[in-house]
Amino acid sequence: MLEDKNARPELEGFDVETLFEDRVHQRHAFTFKVQGDEFKGHYYQDQIQWLHPHPSQMIGEEQVEFIEEAIHSLMCQSGIASGIKDFQLEDAFENRRHARQKFSLQINGEDYKGYVHEGDIQWFHPQPQQRLDEEQVQAIESEIHEKIAKQSK
Template identity: 40%
Template structure:
């Protein structure tokens, strides 16, 4: 059981901004950073005290708790593909899954437009903004490939 889970932003508004979390298990405290969808453990690393199955469970629990604190979204498999190629403006369609629900939309001239159903009907505005930021990042990656 994970106790006393806390998370805060460190190096805010800088390129190396990240989220620092801490928690305890059976009285032993663990700390880490969450950056670019990865857990980066600080000393002591839980693998020093736990076997691989326990470590796997802890990391999934950390992801779940970070999601509860609106640090990460449960966004699966953002797919981006161009449509209307060879036209005067680029249009890309995207598809993603959030908490098991599939959403689609398009990015035209850098503007993101959601198809029906729109995620704002199920998610908070802050969550949708974070998802939209991830879609924009995926778009930039796609265009640079």
């Protein structure tokens, strides 16, 4: 257990690999250490699924939230997850020649907006490319396209 319950645990040697690549059940397996204890899990659909031992068993329930927050952040930085929150999509300029879809979302507390027109994403200011890694921007744009495809079904 961590001696100071308020101290944030430090993840050491974080590693992630893809399992079942290009299959329906594709997911990412991750490993890391905290104070020499190794933990493993799977990351699937923005959810963490812990393998044995669960971190709460060895370093305390209070620390699990900090660890999961760090894992989500690392997955976003590597382009595995987009980190999108509060996604909203609506039609803009309906029944006009230049009709398109307007979207808004939040990432890391920042609000982003834009249009999707003929499959192209046009960002308003601020643009995520100015503040996020290229891999994360690609994951965000991919998720936007997936959400639009689901809506149009």
